[in-house]
Amino acid sequence: MRHFRIYKVFMKQYLKTLMEYRTDFLIGMLSFFVLQASNLIFISLIFSRIPHLNGWTYHEVLFIYGLSQIPRGIDHLFTDNLWLLAGSYVKSGQFDKYLLRPINPLFHLIAERFQPDAFGEIIIGVSIFAYAYGQLGLSFTVIQWGLLVIAILAGVLIYTSIKLIGASIALWTKKSQQFLFIVYQLSDFSSYPLSIFSTFIKTILTFVIPFGFVAFIPASYFIGKPVYPLTILWGVIVALVFWTFGYQVVWKSGLKAYESTGN
Amino acid sequence: MRTYFPFTKATIQEILAYPGESFLYIFGMTIGMFVVYYIWKVIYTTGSNTVLEGFTLQEMIAYIVLSFGVMQAINNGTVWNIAMDIREGTIIMNLIKPINYHLRVFFQEMGYVLFICSIVLVPVILGLVFLFKTGTIVSMLLFIISLFLGVVVGFLFDFLFGMLAFYIKNLWGIGFGKNALVRLLSGALIPLAFFPDVVQKVFDFLPFKAMVYAPIMIFLGKYNANELVGIYLNQLFWILLLGLFNYLSWKKAVTKLTVQGG
Numbered sequence: 001m002r003h004f005r006i007y008k009v010f011m012k013q014y015l016k017t018l019m020e021y022r023t024d025f026l027i028g029m030l031s032f033f034v035l036q037a038s039n040l041i042f043i044s045l046i047f048s049r050i051p052h053l054n055g056w057t058y059h060e061v062l063f064i065y066g067l068s069q070i071p072r073g074i075d076h077l078f079t080d081n082l083w084l085l086a087g088s089y090v091k092s093g094q095f096d097k098y099l100l101r102p103i104n105p106l107f108h109l110i111a112e113r114f115q116p117d118a119f120g121e122i123i124i125g126v127s128i129f130a131y132a133y134g135q136l137g138l139s140f141t142v143i144q145w146g147l148l149v150i151a152i153l154a155g156v157l158i159y160t161s162i163k164l165i166g167a168s169i170a171l172w173t174k175k176s177q178q179f180l181f182i183v184y185q186l187s188d189f190s191s192y193p194l195s196i197f198s199t200f201i202k203t204i205l206t207f208v209i210p211f212g213f214v215a216f217i218p219a220s221y222f223i224g225k226p227v228y229p230l231t232i233l234w235g236v237i238v239a240l241v242f243w244t245f246g247y248q249v250v251w252k253s254g255l256k257a258y259e260s261t262g263n
Numbered sequence: 264m265r266t267y268f269p270f271t272k273a274t275i276q277e278i279l280a281y282p283g284e285s286f287l288y289i290f291g292m293t294i295g296m297f298v299v300y301y302i303w304k305v306i307y308t309t310g311s312n313t314v315l316e317g318f319t320l321q322e323m324i325a326y327i328v329l330s331f332g333v334m335q336a337i338n339n340g341t342v343w344n345i346a347m348d349i350r351e352g353t354i355i356m357n358l359i360k361p362i363n364y365h366l367r368v369f370f371q372e373m374g375y376v377l378f379i380c381s382i383v384l385v386p387v388i389l390g391l392v393f394l395f396k397t398g399t400i401v402s403m404l405l406f407i408i409s410l411f412l413g414v415v416v417g418f419l420f421d422f423l424f425g426m427l428a429f430y431i432k433n434l435w436g437i438g439f440g441k442n443a444l445v446r447l448l449s450g451a452l453i454p455l456a457f458f459p460d461v462v463q464k465v466f467d468f469l470p471f472k473a474m475v476y477a478p479i480m481i482f483l484g485k486y487n488a489n490e491l492v493g494i495y496l497n498q499l500f501w502i503l504l505l506g507l508f509n510y511l512s513w514k515k516a517v518t519k520l521t522v523q524g525g
Contacts, residue, residue: 024433031440038447045457046306049315054305117436178287185294192298196305201297 003107010111018116025116032120036069039191040128056193060223063132067222068191068215069125071155076118079160081109086167087177093261095171106164106251136223144222147232151218154232154239158214159187161242164251171254174261187211210238266362267370274374289335289383296331299452303327316456322483325397326454329479332383333410334451337417337474339375342441344368345425346434358517365509369418376414384410388482398482405491406482412498413474417445419505420470429516450476470501 018025043065047058056064089095089109098105140148166180186204190211194202205212213235221231228234278285307313307320318326345368348354357364388406391397398406424441428434446452448471455466455476466472477494480486486494 021432023431024436027431027433027440028436031436031443034440034447035443038443038452041447042453045453046302049312049457050306050310053302054309178284178291182287182291182294185291188295188298192302197301201301 003103003111006103006107007111011114014114028115028117029120032117033124036121036124039065040124054193054196056195059132059135060219061193062128063136063223064193064215064219065191066125066128066130066132067152067219068155068187069121070129071152071159071214072187073118073121073125074152074156075159075163076121077115079110079163080115080118081113082160082163082167083177083180084113085109086170086180087175090170090258091174091261095258096260099255099258105255106247138222140222148218148222151232151235154235155214155218157239157243158210158235161239161246162209162211164246165242168246168250168254171251171258183209187214190215192216210242213238267366270367270370271374271377274371275378278375278378285378286382289379292335293331296327300324300327316454317485318454318456321395321397323454325391325395325483326479328387329384329391329482330451330475332379332387333413333475333478334446334449335383336376336379336410336414337445337449338442339372339379339418339421341368341372341418341421342425342438343434344371345422346428346437349426349428350432350434354520358520365422365513368422369415372418391482398484402482402484406478409478409481409494409498412495412502413478416470416498416501416505417474419502419509420445420474422509423505423512426512426516429520445471445474448472449474450479470505473498473501 040062043058043061046053047061051057053061085095098108101108162183163180166176166183169176169179186209189197189201189205194205194212194216197205202212206217217227217231218235221227303323304320306315307323313319315323348357354364357367388398388403392400392403421441424437427437431437448466448469450472455463455472458466466476473494477498481491481494
């Protein structure tokens with residue numbers, strides 16, 4: 001509860017700056033909008049030439065794409081400061097600040113920044129998802145809607161955990177932005193049916209850097225493609241394992257190993 | 264010229280001081296390329312088509328790899344550097360020196376372009392011509408001319424975009440949005456031939472085609488002599504027009520420039 005109150009205070013501060021720079025907010029959102037729109041145009045142009053992509057129809061691919069953008073956007077909305085941790089906070093010595101306050105340093109780091117650019121991803125993601133849902137003639141039961149929410153939350157946690165692990169490396173190396181960038185880029189694969197990629201990539205995205213669980217695997221379940229039992233539960237387990245590993249192991253030993261560069 | 268070459272050299276030295284970072288960044292960027300590669304590969308190998316919009320699978324792969332390289336050269340730091348100069352006020356240091364600001368930034372960015380050429384584009388085109396027999400030595404040379412013109416068009420466009428920093432604080436948003444826009448409209452994401460005919464007509468009146476699509480199509484030998492000349496003229500036309508826009512907007516902006524600190 002205490003953390004919730006603190007988050008509200010941070011949020012209020014943030015909203016004040018947002019009101020100050022309204023154009024910037026719009027530009028940021030618009031940028032992600034353009035990126036999303038161009039990926040959609042890409043998919044549409046391809047499907048105007050072919051009936052299906054390795055057995056996946058246009059609307060099924062859209063379903064996966066839309067679903068993949070929702071957790072990506074939600075994570076982007078809340079944990080964008082992890083990029084700055086990886087890029088500059090350790091190197092410049094600014095990170096000391098988080099260790100000196102009487103709140104959890106990771107919570108402080110994350111609460112400090114709220115990234116409305118992410119609405120570009122979330123809005124497009126939800127719209128495509130809704131469109132594909134209608135076109136595929138799906139009708140979820142209450143349980144399925146519940147599972148969808150769980151799958152999305154697990155997806156968010158997977159994104160956040162992977163970002164946390166990538167960013168925490170900076171606690172040893174001072175900077176890990178490039179590394180985090182490479183790992184994050186891998187999520188591009190998860191917006192499309194995993195079955196079209198090579199076995200190597202599929203294995204990595206399922207077992208090493210589990211972006212496959214963010215969209216493709218739950219989407220297959222919701223569309224009604226053959227999947228192994230308890231699909232959504234597996235996603236939750238993967239998310240929890242990665243979060244525990246990221247927070248308890250990598251982040252915490254990173255904090256122990258951290259040496260300030262001076263400020 | 265001799266005044267400006269040191270700027271090119273300085274950029275190259277900067278990159279070479281931390282080569283790991285640049286290599287990792289480029290490596291990260293190749294991931295997007297692989298996503299697209301696999302999608303096309305599935306399309307060609309599972310569908311009934313062996314030629315789509317005039318592209319064979321091999322030409323399509325060449326197109327994907329080349330457009331990746333050209334896009335890296337086009338997306339040099341121009342927007343970011345100009346925006347930062349304006350935001351931080353360091354631009355004032357350039358105004359009090361007897362050098363042309365546009366030329367300075369251009370030569371600075373050429374350092375990055377040369378770096379991309381030497382580690383990405385040169386190996387790629389040599390590999391395509393000699394190993395995969397896609398493209399010829401002649402088309403390679405014609406490509407290089409067109410690539411250079413395309414980079415200049417890209418630079419002039421970026422310069423105009425970077426000047427948005429006079430009005431907008433979200434520099435990261437500006438750079439990111441510009442990249443996304445250019446990626447789609449220049450043919451870096453998908454060859455422009457895949458767009459509906461009406462849209463392609465519109466592209467003929469935009470500067471983006473001159474940046475990525477046109478040079479690569481030259482490399483792949485898709486143009487006859489007349490079309491080739493037309494492409495070069497089109498690129499020169501955009502250099503002149505965007506150059507004029509830059510000249511006018513710069514003249515206006517400088518008289519209005521207010522630097523806070525610097």
